[in-house]
Amino acid sequence: MKRVFEQIYALTAFSLRFFREVFLPPYEFGEFAAHLENFGSRSFPLVSVIGLLMGLILALQTKPTLARFGAESFLPAMVAISVVRELGPVITALVVAGRVSSGIGAEIGSMKVTEQIDALEVSSIDPYRFLVVPRVMAGTLALPLLTAYADLLGILGAFAVMFVSGGMGWQLFMSSTIASLSVADIVPGIAKTFFFGYIISMVGSYFGFKATGGTEGVGKAATTAVVFASFLILITDFVLVKVGILLFE
Amino acid sequence: MIEIRNLYKTFGSLKVLDGLTLTVKKGETFSVLGKSGTGKSVTLKCIVGLLAADAGDIFVDSVRVDLRDRKSLFSIRQMIGFLFQSGALYDSMSIRDNLIFNLTRHHKVRHNEADEKAVHYLTLVGLGRSVDKMPSELSGGMRKRAALARALVIEPRILLYDEPTTGLDPITSAEISDLIREMHSKFGITGIVVTHDILCAGIVSDRAGVLKDGVLKYTGTLNELAETRDEDVKGFFRNPL
Numbered sequence: 210m211k212r213v214f215e216q217i218y219a220l221t222a223f224s225l226r227f228f229r230e231v232f233l234p235p236y237e238f239g240e241f242a243a244h245l246e247n248f249g250s251r252s253f254p255l256v257s258v259i260g261l262l263m264g265l266i267l268a269l270q271t272k273p274t275l276a277r278f279g280a281e282s283f284l285p286a287m288v289a290i291s292v293v294r295e296l297g298p299v300i301t302a303l304v305v306a307g308r309v310s311s312g313i314g315a316e317i318g319s320m321k322v323t324e325q326i327d328a329l330e331v332s333s334i335d336p337y338r339f340l341v342v343p344r345v346m347a348g349t350l351a352l353p354l355l356t357a358y359a360d361l362l363g364i365l366g367a368f369a370v371m372f373v374s375g376g377m378g379w380q381l382f383m384s385s386t387i388a389s390l391s392v393a394d395i396v397p398g399i400a401k402t403f404f405f406g407y408i409i410s411m412v413g414s415y416f417g418f419k420a421t422g423g424t425e426g427v428g429k430a431a432t433t434a435v436v437f438a439s440f441l442i443l444i445t446d447f448v449l450v451k452v453g454i455l456l457f458e
Numbered sequence: 459m460i461e462i463r464n465l466y467k468t469f470g471s472l473k474v475l476d477g478l479t480l481t482v483k484k485g486e487t488f489s490v491l492g493k494s495g496t497g498k499s500v501t502l503k504c505i506v507g508l509l510a511a512d513a514g515d516i517f518v519d520s521v522r523v524d525l526r527d528r529k530s531l532f533s534i535r536q537m538i539g540f541l542f543q544s545g546a547l548y549d550s551m552s553i554r555d556n557l558i559f560n561l562t563r564h565h566k567v568r569h570n571e572a573d574e575k576a577v578h579y580l581t582l583v584g585l586g587r588s589v590d591k592m593p594s595e596l597s598g599g600m601r602k603r604a605a606l607a608r609a610l611v612i613e614p615r616i617l618l619y620d621e622p623t624t625g626l627d628p629i630t631s632a633e634i635s636d637l638i639r640e641m642h643s644k645f646g647i648t649g650i651v652v653t654h655d656i657l658c659a660g661i662v663s664d665r666a667g668v669l670k671d672g673v674l675k676y677t678g679t680l681n682e683l684a685e686t687r688d689e690d691v692k693g694f695f696r697n698p699l
C-alpha cells in the first residue's frame with residue numbers, strides 16, 4: 210500500500226513540474242510541432258473509425274426502444290447529447306490512450322534504457338523540458354480537436370442509420386440535432402478533453418522515464434502507461450462530471 | 459584536472475566503489491583497466507553527476523561535483539565530452555544531427571559552423587560517407603565511432619571514454635586510439651579512458667590503473683603495470699597472439 214502512495218506521489222510531482230517548466234525558455238517550438246503532428250497522425254485513422262461506429266451503434270441500439278414509445282424523432286437529440294457530453298470525449302480519450310500513451314511510453318522508455326536520456330543530461334539539455342513538455346502540450350491541444358472531430362462523425366453515423374432505416378432527411382436530422390445541443394453540453398464535453406489529453410501524454414512520459422532493464426522494461430512501460438492512463442481518464446471523468454453538476458445545475 | 463577522493467558507491471547490498479581515489483593532472487590521460495562489473499562505468503558516471511556517490515568528493519577543474527547544485531553541474535558538463543559505453547546516440551536523428559544538436563544547444567555554436575564541424579569529426583572517425591544515416595542503419599562499430607565523434611566535436615577540455623575501441627577490428631582500433639592520442643596532445647585534453655584494450659591503453663595513456671575491489675590498485679605507467687605479479691593485472695597483458 211505504501212508503494213502505491215509513493216507511486217501516486219511521484220506521478221503527481223512529475224506531472225506538476227510541467228506547469229513550472231512550460232513557461233520557461235527555451236521553448237521547443239520545433240519539437241512541439243513535430244509531436245502535434247505525430248499525435249494527430251497516430252490517432253486520426255483510429256478516431257475516424259471509432260467515431261463513426263460510435264454513432265452507428267448508439268443509433269441502432271436505441272432506435273427500437275425509442276420506437277416502442279413512439280419517440281423515434283427524439284433520436285437525433287439523444288445521440289447528439291450522449292455523444293457530445295460523454296461518449297465522444299471518453300471513448301476518444303481511451304482509444305487514443307491505447308495508441309499514444311503506449312507510444313510515448315515506449316519511445317521515452319527506450320531512450321531511458323539505451324542511456325539517451327543520460328546523454329541529454331550530460332549535454333545539459335533538460336530531458337523533462339525537451340521530451341516531456343512538448344509532448345504534453347501537443348497532447349493537451351490535440352485531443353480536444355480529435356474529440357470534436359469524433360463527435361461530428363458520431364452524429365453522422367447516427368444520421369446514416371436514420372436515413373437508411375427511416376428515410377429521415379438531412380435537414381430535419383440536423384435541425385433537431387442542433388436544436389437539442391446547448392452550450393452547456395458542448396463546453397464541458399470539450400473542456401474535459403484538455404485534461405484527458407494531458408493525462409495521455411503525461412502518463413506515457415512518466416512510465417517511460419521510469420523504465421529500467423532493457424527491452425522488457427520498455428514493453429512494461431508501454432503497457433503500464435495505457436492501463437494507468439485509461440484508469441485516470443475514467444476517474445477524472447467521474448470527478449469532472451460531479452464538479453460540473455455541482456457548478457452548473 | 460580531475461580529482462576523486464575516497465569515493466564510495468553501493469547499489470543495495472552490492473558494494474561497487476570502496477574508497478576510490480584518483481588524480482588526473484591537467485593534460486594527462488589515464489586509463490582505467492578492470493574486469494567486467496568492477497565499477498568502471500559507475501566511476502565515470504559519478505564524475506559527470508549522472509550517479510550520486512554515497513560518500514567522497516569529486517572535483518573537476520576545482521569545481522565540486524554536487525548533484526543538488528545545478529549551476530556548478532552545468533559548468534562542469536560544459537567542459538566534458540562523454541562517450542557512453544553503449545554509444546547512446548539519439549536514434550531519432552541522423553548522426554550528423556546528433557553532433558549538431560549538442561553543438562548548437564549546449565555550446566551555442568551557429569548552425570552552419572556546427573554542420574561543418576560535425577562533418578569534419580565524422581570524417582575523422584571514418585564516417586565521412588555515412589553522415590546522413592540514422593543510428594539504426596549503422597553497424598555496432600560505426601555507432602561506436604559516431605558516438606566518439608559526438609564526444610569529440612564539442613572540443614572539450616576533458617574527455618571521458620567508456621571503452622572507445624570495444625567492438626572495433628584491430629586496425630580501426632589502432633586508428634581510433636591514434637586519433638584520441640593526437641587530439642589529446644593537440645588540444646591539451648585531460649582524459650580518462652576505460653578500456654579492456656591494452657593496445658589502446660598503451661597508445662593513449664600516460665598512466666593507468668586497475669580497478670579491483672572498489673579501489674584503483676596498482677597505478678603507474680603501463681610498463682610498471684606490466685611488471686606487477688598480480689594475476690588480475692597480468693591477465694590484461696597476456697598477449698593473445
Ligand SMILES: Nc1ncnc2c1ncn2[C@@H]1O[C@H](COP(=O)(O)OP(=O)(O)OP(=O)(O)O)[C@@H](O)[C@H]1O
Pocket residue numbers: 469472474492493494495496497498499500501543
Ligand atoms: N544503475 C544501477 N543500478 C544498480 N546496479 C548498478 C547500476 N549501475 C551499475 N550497477 C552495478 O554496479 C556494478 C558495476 O557496474 P559498471 O557498469 O560500472 O561495471 P563496469 O566495470 O563498467 O563493467 P563492464 O566492463 O562490463 O562495462 C555492476 O555489478 C552493476 O550491476
Ligand SMILES: [Mg+2]
Pocket residue numbers: 498499500543620
Ligand atoms: Mg562499463
